[in-house]
Amino acid sequence: MYSEKVMEHFRCPQNVGSMEDADGEGTVGDPNCGDSLTIYVKVQAGIITRISFLVFGCTASIATSSMITVLAKGKSLDEAIKITEQDVIDCLDGLPENKQHCSNLGVSALRKAIYNYLEKRDISNPQIGNEFSSKSYFTVKTIRV
Numbered sequence: 001m002y003s004e005k006v007m008e009h010f011r012c013p014q015n016v017g018s019m020e021d022a023d024g025e026g027t028v029g030d031p032n033c034g035d036s037l038t039i040y041v042k043v044q045a046g047i048i049t050r051i052s053f054l055v056f057g058c059t060a061s062i063a064t065s066s067m068i069t070v071l072a073k074g075k076s077l078d079e080a081i082k083i084t085e086q087d088v089i090d091c092l093d094g095l096p097e098n099k100q101h102c103s104n105l106g107v108s109a110l111r112k113a114i115y116n117y118l119e120k121r122d123i124s125n126p127q128i129g130n131e132f133s134s135k136s137y138f139t140v141k142t143i144r145v
């Protein structure tokens with residue numbers, strides 16, 4: 001059912017934990033299953049230098065949360081905000097059809113954490129600002145198959 005990569009990140013998730021000195025944090029929940037995820041970021045010179053997460057959720061939500069932190073670490077904010085659900089799924093060598101929605105949590109929480117960082121510092125980044133003007137970035141899809 002799950003790929004080896006998913007099981008690897010489920011058994012040994014990367015970047016787990018809260019972050020006391022986080023520069024930004026984002027929490028999202030899926031109202032259908034009750035799972036929730038918080039992502040913390042530390043940013044230096046526009047680069048995500050540290051990232052961690054706490055999740056309450058299913059196997060796939062743990063694996064996708066772990067994977068998105070791996071993908072976002074070391075990236076610029078502009079690059080990180082463009083990581084998609086499909087990127088996460090591809091890097092995990094796929095997810096079962098009925099578990100693909102679990103990847104929404106990580107993407108939405110990361111974008112919220114970046115937005116929180118920008119808001120706290122009153123930084124306006126035209127590119128990120130425009131992308132965020134579309135509220136779809138914060139929508140956790142709840143469609144199930």
Ligand code: FES
Nearest residue numbers: 033035058061102
């Ligand atoms: S079933 Fe809720 S995120 Fe996976």
